[in-house]
Amino acid sequence: ETGVTQTPRHLVMGMTNKKSLKCEQHLGHNAMYWYKQSAKKPLELMFVYNFKEQTENNSVPSRFSPECPNSSHLFLHLHTLQPEDSALYLCASSQDGATVEQYFGPGTRLTVT
């Protein structure tokens, strides 16, 4: 595997379910990011991790819970989501928190029913 991978690619969940999105980067980077892209809206930053430490939480509701166990892996735990949370969730990585160029995974298309 190369670059940034995300699983699953598609997810349908009910509002009472608990699920997790997984991201893995094979680039040797030290910073990882979660973005959300809703229909007709720009990508919105959710969380930033730099050397496994969370450095940014962009006012994201607590029903989204990130986890970064090491520099290569990033998770987004989901519970009691709302239909308006349906979106494309993109993971990205960069060399470190000071580097601007980010490399994105293919995203997880989430539908909340």
Add this chain to the structure above:
Amino acid sequence: DQQVKQNSPSLSVQEGRISILNCDYTNSMFDYFLWYKKYPAEGPTFLISISSIKDKNEDGRFTVFLNKSAKHLSLHIVPSQPGDSAVYFCAASAGGGADGLTFGKGTHLIIQP
């Protein structure tokens, strides 16, 4: 309040001609700008970037121009090729990558044969 704006949702250009994609920003703290390209079912791919200390950066068929006084940047693709058909996102950063990137909504470029 959108800090990065791409006012053209779509643009159609004939193959071989020049494609010009525009982006405006409002935050004067932005000091680094990037263009990403996105195909359906894939994540955004980094294309080219420019620092605010420059007014032009060129990479093969792609050139980005920055006009700081107008808070405007543009991406020129010449000559345009069918494989350039994609959604192009403009993104901006203020003071490094730690705060993530601020994206525009994107412009769908269609190259006509």
